[in-house]
Amino acid sequence: MVKYITGKELEELLSTSKLPVFCDFWASWCGPCRMLAPVFEDLSDKYEGKAVFVKMDVDEEENESAAMKYAISSIPNIIAFKNGERVDNHLGFAPQAVLESFIEKNL
Numbered sequence: 479m480v481k482y483i484t485g486k487e488l489e490e491l492l493s494t495s496k497l498p499v500f501c502d503f504w505a506s507w508c509g510p511c512r513m514l515a516p517v518f519e520d521l522s523d524k525y526e527g528k529a530v531f532v533k534m535d536v537d538e539e540e541n542e543s544a545a546m547k548y549a550i551s552s553i554p555n556i557i558a559f560k561n562g563e564r565v566d567n568h569l570g571f572a573p574q575a576v577l578e579s580f581i582e583k584n585l
Contacts, residue, residue, distance in 0.1 A: 479519075479522055479523070479526070479531075480502075480518060480519050480522045480531045480532065480533055481530075481531070481532050481533075482532070482533050482534075482535070483501075483532045483533070483534055484534070484538070484540050484541055484544075485534065485540060485541045485542075485543055485544025485545070485547075486540070487532075488501060488532065488534060488544055489544070491530065491532065492559055492562040493562055495530055495559075495562075497527075497528065497529050497530050498528075498529045498530070498558060498559065498560050498584055498585055499529070499530045499531075499532065499558075499559040499560075500521075500529055500530070500531050500532070500556055500557070500558055500559075500581065500584075501532050501533070501534055501556065501557050501559065502514065502518050502531075502532070502533045502534070502554055502555075502556050503533075503534050503536050503545060503548070503550045503553055503554065503555045503556075503557065504533055504534070504535060504536065504553050504554045505535060505536050505537045505553055506535065506537070507537075508553050508554065510553075510554055510570060510571035511553055511554040511571075513571050514554045514571050514572075515533075517573075517574045517577060518531060518533070518556070518577075520574060521574065521577060521578065521581060524578075525581060525585075528585060529581065529585060536550055536553060548564065552569055552570070554569075554570065554571060555567055555568070555569050555570075556568045556577070556580070558580070558581075558584035560584065565584055566580070566583070566584050568580045
């Protein structure tokens with residue numbers, strides 16, 4: 479299950495999660511973001527217990543500092559974190575098989 483979080487919640491999650499974290503930086507007006515949403519949800523179900531899947535709306539004022547910290551200039555942008563550190567990212571929409579490979583590579 480995908481959880482919608484704030485920048486502050488992301489930092490807390492990254493400091494405590496023993497599992498890899500995949501954060502989808504998105505916005506409601508973004509067409510590719512809306513196309514990615516059901517794929518990201520399916521992947522979160524498939525990898526439940528192996529990784530944490532979260533989404534952050536970059537247009538929300540409370541998330542501005544996180545978007546700046548991770549240099550989000552284009553969306554959708556999925557960032558993979560391990561042990562609280564950014565290890566990889568995937569920019570733009572992609573079919574489920576492509577995103578599955580990205581997740582497998584970063585588990």
